[in-house]
Amino acid sequence: MEKLYVIKIGGNVVDNSALLTNFLTAFSTIEGQAILVHGGGKLATSLARTLGVSQTMVEGRRITDGETLKIVTMVYAGYINKNIIAQLQAMHVNAIGLSGVDGNLIKAHKRIDANIDFGFVGDIDEVNTGFIHQQLLNNTRLVIAPITHDGAGQLLNTNADTIAQTIATAMSDTYKVHLVYGFEKEGVLRDVTNEGSVISSINNLTYSQLKKENVIFEGMIPKIDNAFLALHGGVQSVIIGKAEKLFELMNGTAGTTITN
Amino acid sequence: MEKLYVIKIGGNVVDNSALLTNFLTAFSTIEGQAILVHGGGKLATSLARTLGVSQTMVEGRRITDGETLKIVTMVYAGYINKNIIAQLQAMHVNAIGLSGVDGNLIKAHKRIDANIDFGFVGDIDEVNTGFIHQQLLNNTRLVIAPITHDGAGQLLNTNADTIAQTIATAMSDTYKVHLVYGFEKEGVLRDVTNEGSVISSINNLTYSQLKKENVIFEGMIPKIDNAFLALHGGVQSVIIGKAEKLFELMNGTAGTTITN
Numbered sequence: 001m002e003k004l005y006v007i008k009i010g011g012n013v014v015d016n017s018a019l020l021t022n023f024l025t026a027f028s029t030i031e032g033q034a035i036l037v038h039g040g041g042k043l044a045t046s047l048a049r050t051l052g053v054s055q056t057m058v059e060g061r062r063i064t065d066g067e068t069l070k071i072v073t074m075v076y077a078g079y080i081n082k083n084i085i086a087q088l089q090a091m092h093v094n095a096i097g098l099s100g101v102d103g104n105l106i107k108a109h110k111r112i113d114a115n116i117d118f119g120f121v122g123d124i125d126e127v128n129t130g131f132i133h134q135q136l137l138n139n140t141r142l143v144i145a146p147i148t149h150d151g152a153g154q155l156l157n158t159n160a161d162t163i164a165q166t167i168a169t170a171m172s173d174t175y176k177v178h179l180v181y182g183f184e185k186e187g188v189l190r191d192v193t194n195e196g197s198v199i200s201s202i203n204n205l206t207y208s209q210l211k212k213e214n215v216i217f218e219g220m221i222p223k224i225d226n227a228f229l230a231l232h233g234g235v236q237s238v239i240i241g242k243a244e245k246l247f248e249l250m251n252g253t254a255g256t257t258i259t260n
Numbered sequence: 261m262e263k264l265y266v267i268k269i270g271g272n273v274v275d276n277s278a279l280l281t282n283f284l285t286a287f288s289t290i291e292g293q294a295i296l297v298h299g300g301g302k303l304a305t306s307l308a309r310t311l312g313v314s315q316t317m318v319e320g321r322r323i324t325d326g327e328t329l330k331i332v333t334m335v336y337a338g339y340i341n342k343n344i345i346a347q348l349q350a351m352h353v354n355a356i357g358l359s360g361v362d363g364n365l366i367k368a369h370k371r372i373d374a375n376i377d378f379g380f381v382g383d384i385d386e387v388n389t390g391f392i393h394q395q396l397l398n399n400t401r402l403v404i405a406p407i408t409h410d411g412a413g414q415l416l417n418t419n420a421d422t423i424a425q426t427i428a429t430a431m432s433d434t435y436k437v438h439l440v441y442g443f444e445k446e447g448v449l450r451d452v453t454n455e456g457s458v459i460s461s462i463n464n465l466t467y468s469q470l471k472k473e474n475v476i477f478e479g480m481i482p483k484i485d486n487a488f489l490a491l492h493g494g495v496q497s498v499i500i501g502k503a504e505k506l507f508e509l510m511n512g513t514a515g516t517t518i519t520n
Contacts, residue, residue: 050311051310051311070339073338073339073342073343074334074335074338074339075334075338076338077337077338077341077342078333078334078335078336078337078338078339078341079330079333079334079338081337081338082333082337082359082361082362082407082415083333083415085359085361085362085409086361086409086413086414086415087413089361089364089409089411089413090411090412090413094363094364095362095363096356096358096362096363097358097359097361097362098356099342099345099357101342101345101346101349101357102342102345102355102356102357103354103355103356103400104349104354134398138394140363147342149345149346149349151349151350152350153346153347153349153350154346155342155343155346
């Protein structure tokens with residue numbers, strides 16, 4: 001089976017044009033197939049502020065009312081996505097920028113939660129692997145914005161970590177998939193104040209232990225949960241670490257490797 | 261050769277959700293291959309106003325400074341484009357939304373004008389017909405936002421009429437292409453105040469005459485110039501008329517047909 005990298009970058013890279021260009025330069029030199037999933041960054045928040053659309057975050061998720069959905073669609077699927085593609089084209093990497101609605105790529109449903117109304121936040125139902133496969137056959141890199149749809153005309157705001165995991169898992173039937181979560185830290189840290197304290201590898205057992213000790217908490221938990229979901233779904237490897245160190249993450253010399 | 265419709269809709273359709281849905285319903289039932297190019301509409305202008313970014317129009321073209329480029333990229337390639345795709349998916353039409361940077365679809369250069377600095381306005385150099393052909397082979401409809409790129413990382417704002425014409429012309433080597441310009445009027449009118457005064461057909465000779473008589477003027481001139489460019493470039497037919505009457509335009513019972 002052919003190798004496929006699914007790489008996710010978060011807001012810290014997207015927000016910083018120097019970091020983004022460095023990352024894309026590394027991304028452009030990957031041999032073989034690769035898919036990039038990008039998060040949102042601060043631009044949506046600052047645009048919302050300027051437009052007077054108040055923002056509420058619950059459990060790290062943006063409560064997405066109609067106006068906020070409009071903003072994230074513009075910023076994620078428009079501004080960020082097209083600027084990434086423009087840079088990749090300048091690096092002679094043929095890429096297309098998609099959201100989950102394009103090619104019916106990612107179908108989702110509006111989140112059902114008895115306690116909190118998340119608004120237009122989508123939980124994923126299905127990935128159109130056939131469409132992705134077709135695009136990869138053309139040697140086109142896909143750059144995916146975290147917007148999905150419900151199949152009935154409604155766009156939805158969906159967590160980019162989860163999109164990366166779901167695509168990685170779905171593609172693992174036909175590719176040897178390696179999932180890389182690039183973010184602002186060196187990896188999962190034993191001490192969040194010390195970038196030198198990277199935990200080089202975490203498995204099921206140590207994960208339970210680290211959660212019990214409160215070493216792993218808050219935002220890191222859904223990320224690692226996603227990593228285990230990917231591994232259980234057939235993904236070959238999951239690495240979490242600093243987006244700037246893409247090659248070190250890919251060859252296992254940086255970051256935290258999650259194993260079963 | 262297979263038939264391909266290239267259809268352009270303008271701001272009046274994009275701005276009106278009922279008109280847009282009606283248009284997309286008609287578009288969804290076209291048999292065979294079709295590409296939709298959409299314009300911008302008033303949303304970019306109103307967003308610019310809210311954000312305090314002043315807008316200048318010269319000869320119907322938006323002077324595009326950096327902030328305006330950001331706005332049109334967000335609105336055209338993000339909000340409008342993804343909402344159109346969401347509706348088409350709900351109609352079970354598989355479509356992908358692209359801008360000219362995706363798949364290196366449309367390369368352009370920053371407009372050179374000795375008198376006016378148009379800013380980030382792009383004039384088209386090249387259409388990637390191979391990429392379009394590949395997507396059409398997958399029976400995917402393309403919906404194209406009027407944003408192009410210069411191949412060096414710079415996005416550019418490009419007139420949607422010209423994009424539709426250039427794509428129609430470029431694809432006419434491999435398809436029998438029919439170009440439809442949908443806009444707010446019944447067609448080219450002999451008397452702009454009378455929707456019943458549609459000129460059913462215009463050729464080179466009558467065009468010169470109508471311009472001399474000042475029946476055709478201002479914004480209609482570049483549209484008809486584009487129509488003739490398409491015909492000279494191998495496009496089978498060009499029809500200009502009311503976007504809501506898509507089928508009548510397609511079968512020649514409404515609008516103005518441009519012929520050589």
